[in-house]
Amino acid sequence: MKYYYVYILKCIDNSYYTGVTNNIERRMYEHLTGENTTCYTYKRRPITLVFCEEFNDINQVIAFEKQVKGWSRKKKEAIILGNWDKLKYLATCRNSSHYSNK
Incomplete structure (x- = not known):
C-alpha cells in the first residue's frame, strides 16, 4: 500500500509551510539541505517538522493539504x-x- 503525507514545517522566521509528499524522509532532506533554491523554505532554514499526517488515498491527501493551506x-x-x-x-x-x- 502506498502512503502519502501532509506535513507542516515551522521556519526560522516563525512562518509555516504546508506540503504533501509520498516520502517524508526524502522531502525533509530536500528541505533541510535546500536542494530547491526557489522553494519557500530555502531562505527560511533551518526548518522543523511540527506536523505530519499519513493518508493512503491520494485524493484525501490533496484535499486535506489544500484545506490546511487555506487555514x-x-x-x-x-x-x-x-x-x-x-x-x-x-x-x-x-x-x-x-x-x-x-
Whole structure:
C-alpha cells in the first residue's frame, strides 16, 4: 500500500509551510539541505517538522493539504498541538454583525 503525507514545517522566521509528499524522509532532506533554491523554505532554514499526517488515498491527501493551506495560523497551530476539537471553535464567526451573535 502506498502512503502519502501532509506535513507542516515551522521556519526560522516563525512562518509555516504546508506540503504533501509520498516520502517524508526524502522531502525533509530536500528541505533541510535546500536542494530547491526557489522553494519557500530555502531562505527560511533551518526548518522543523511540527506536523505530519499519513493518508493512503491520494485524493484525501490533496484535499486535506489544500484545506490546511487555506487555514489561519491559529487553526494550523491547533492541529500542530493535536487540539482537533479547537478547529470548530476557530471556524465559528464571532463578529458582532454575524446573525448568530445578535
